[in-house]
Every structure is written in C-alpha cells, then in structure tokens.
Amino acid sequence: MPITRIAVRAGKPAAYRKALTQGVHRSLMEVFKVPEDDIFMVVTEHDADNFFYGKHYLDIHRSDDLVMIQIVANNTRTSELKQALYKRIAEHLAESPGVRPEDVFVNLIDVPKENWSFGNGIAQYAT
Template sequence: MPLLHFHVVEGRSDIEVKAMLDAAHEAMLEIFDVPRGDRYQIVSEHKKTHLIVEDTGLNIPRTDKVLVLQMFSRPRGEEKNAAFYRRLTERLQEECNMMPSDVMVSVVENEDSHWSFGHGRAQFLTGEL
C-alpha cells in the first residue's frame, strides 16, 4: 500500500512497463518509507483515443507516452505527496526517458478500514499491520 494504478496508451513493451513500475516503486519507497515488499501496482492500457489528458490551461505538452497515475493511499500529507510527485517524475525521466510533462498523478485518500489485503480481514484494524 499504496495501490498504484497506471493508465497508459497501449504500445509500451514489457521492458518499458517494468521499468516504469520499478521507477515508481523506488520513488514510493524513498518518499513514503514503506517496506520494499509493499508493492501493489496495476497497469491499464488504453487506445490513444480512449485516454485524453489535456493540460487544464497550464500549457503542459503531452505525448503518446502520457501516464495518468491514480494512487490510492492512507493520508500522507501535502509535503510527502509533493515530494513524491517530484521524485516520481525525476525517476521516470532518468530511468524511462519519460518527460515530466507526460506524468499526471491523482491521489485518492482513504482510511484504514478501507483496506483488506486478504483473508477477509481489515489488517490495519486487526493489528496485523
């Protein structure tokens, strides 16, 4: 946890997808200080016509390598979230040659009772986590 859901235009190779997931996980480890094995990632590929990411009037250029990342997480705070956005784009640029302008992140915060990691239990509430 957090759960990261990557939305990308179809066409990336398996190697490119793995590099993207690894870069995002490393950024999450650095900023949120979660355990290395705490990794939950989903990739959804979309036709180019099915993923529209406009710039909200900010003049942010986008390419076919655009990434919309939805992060579902317990509250992390404004400073941590902002640091994650910066580190994520740095790592994606360094390791995947992705432009920071192609990375959009949306954080969906939830509470401990909103998580079950298996066995029908809410592990944050039972004390297992």
C-alpha cells in the same frame, strides 16, 4: 499499503511498463517509506480511441507518451510529503524509462486505514 494504477497508450514494450512500476515503487519507498514487498500495481494500455487528455491544460505541453498514475494510500501523509512524492516519481521516470516530466500525471487518493483488507477478509490496519 498503496495500490497504484498506471495508464499508458498501447504499444510500449514490457520493459518500458516494468520500468514505470519500478520507478513509482522506488519513489513510494523513498518518500512514503513503503516496505519493498508492499507492491500492488496494475498497468493498463489504451488505444488512441480510449485515451483522452488535455494536451495543454495548465500550460503543460503533454504528448501521447503521457503516463497517468493513480495512487490510493493511507491518509497519513502531509502535503509536503505528497509533493515530494510527485517530484520523485517524475525524476525516477525521467531516468528510466525516459518519460518527460510534462508527461507524468499523478493523482493521489487518501483513504482511512480501515479501508484496506490485504486478504483473509481482515482489515489489517483497522484499530
């Protein structure tokens, strides 16, 4: 059910971008128990003129290898599960493709279940 957007600076190879999606999806499967086939992700690349961030916001020292991840998911997870997800994403991306934890920025947007249609004009999760 999540939809994920990953933004990076332009110039990373396809294998790097694929590793990002794999690491985020593995984290979602492990922590949020998302099914393996429930993957909807886009990766966008931005040149330096279109990629802005606070290099030292909250005393976290970010580099131009910053990865911005935005996940939209059902509003059914606890704060503890969300925090576990952020940690697991940082761990997986450190393993592959080698992103520093300081360069992993995650934003989670909670939405009601009825806010999804996976096709055919039907709100599959609406009750």
